Amino acid sequence: MSFPWAKQYQPQHPLMQWIDEKLPMPRLVYNAIGAGYPVPRNLNYFWNFGVLAGAALAIQIITGIVLAMHYAANAGVAFNSVEHIMRDVNAGWFIRYAHMNGASMFFIVVYLHIFRGLYYGSYKAPREMVWLLGVVIFLLMMATAFMGYVLPWGQMSFWGAQVITGFFSAIPVVGEPVREWLLGGFVPDNATLNRFFSLHYLLPFVILGVVILHIWALHIPGSSNPTGIEVKDEQDTVPFHPYYTAKDGFGLGIFLLIFVALTFFSPNMLGHADNYIPANSLSTPAHIVPEWYFLPFYAILKAFTFNFLWIDAKLWGVIAMFASIALLFFLPWLDSSPIKSSTYRPMYRIFFWILVFDVLLLGWCGMQPAEQPWVILSQLGAIYYFAHFLVIIPIVSRIERPLPMPNSITEAVLAKHATDTSSASATA
């Protein structure tokens, strides 16, 4: 599970020795996130985001458990119970705002974590399983976040539930029964709210379980690094503790600063005012949009406004939206280039940044009403998104000529160090 030069856990205290014989739990922690886990010496700050995502998950679980002590999952009182948390519960406003914005922070760090993986080729062999489990976590996060957003039972909650469960009604023949089964009725109502609350409480622990598998799978080959060159010997690595506990700790400090700034100074910036209106099943808000983290996928859904072949527009939209995420499962096999890092992939690097722009464009289109020019922009954006993964990546990985690469992580680090000192002396 680790490199041969990994430090061994050697408990000094008799009590720790006694525990180690009976249940080697401290040994497990030592080997996973302690000095017993050797990590490439050249990780940059983009490698902070895994730990930050773990911290965000912990914050969501803790604030969520506290909120559940005051929240009532009943369509008659849910909205008022959230207002009760905001106005009457001691520090309730803080805990709820932390949970609301914690979800956004979780998605921000996870998106950066995913794009880090795309830029540095972290999804490639031997880390395919890490990537696959990561996509599973992403899907679970989306389901959890959606169900959590329904719980306050405001207008956006209600209509979000109506639209998202409506996706399933696009399935031919069984669609409508499936939707009624999911909702427990013909429209979102008390049955829906109760089951969403139950699942919203359950899924974070499922995520936690898959996160443990994700880390387990990661620790078999060990962490990737910005050069994409695999670890060759001991001088390529440093122990996780204290080197990366310190680096991640610094990153965590920055993350928390941004998080509290958002929570205290602009807690509703990323939300929608309509969700402070109680749910009304007879009136749809004039402009319904999902939370920001779903916008690119929502734009892909909305891009299909015409029937094509024998499939109607509604089903196309739903298929395309799910496919845009399902596609990520195949990425390790769509990209056949053995070079991991974009540092040495001049062509891929350009297309990577175009993809970043494309996803941001789709996100922007997702926010806009279903009118021109947004419809055509969403269509172009959606076509490019699929082309990136299905056409561009397979071709680029075959025709690209990579830049010369150093022989080892250590060589890359020392070469960089040499240029840094020479340029420093040149300017001096």
Next chain:
Amino acid sequence: MASESELNAGIEDGVRRRDFINIAAVSFAGVGAATVVLPLVNQMNPSADVLALSSTEIDISAIQPGQAIKTSWRKQPVFVRNLVAKEIAEAKAVPLGDLRDPQTIDERTKPGKENWLITLGVCTHLGCVPLGAAEGENRGDFGGYFCPCHGSHYDTAARIRKGPAPTNLVVPPYEFTSDTVVTIG
């Protein structure tokens, strides 16, 4: 301990008595597990109180020609519109071949009452409530209803004409109890 040869004694076709017991036991457990899953899945379906098909009576005497009201049935919005002659004529003028979900206005209204268009106010795309039932709301490019969520346009017979929705607005089961009262459900 029985040796391999003893266990296989008297068996010509290579199937042992224990193989049968294994398959039978696992099959029995599998059927049992499937039986337990059934109620666990079925509990998510609409419960009896939700299914109890309530019928709603609507007094339509106050709805002037050209007006519409919004009411509800089984918690779903219902639009009741009193069509004017021009709207009926417009709906009749459309060739069926131009429609995504071909239906005539006669199929969507009751005989002799073709000015009363009663539909669910649920967009067939993803279930938003279309605009157009209340005074001054956007009625879309075809003068019927317009769903603002994803831009579906319905015509004067509430048939889908443009946008992502696959079918016409649903006509619920209803009867005219008298000239001024409609019972939905």
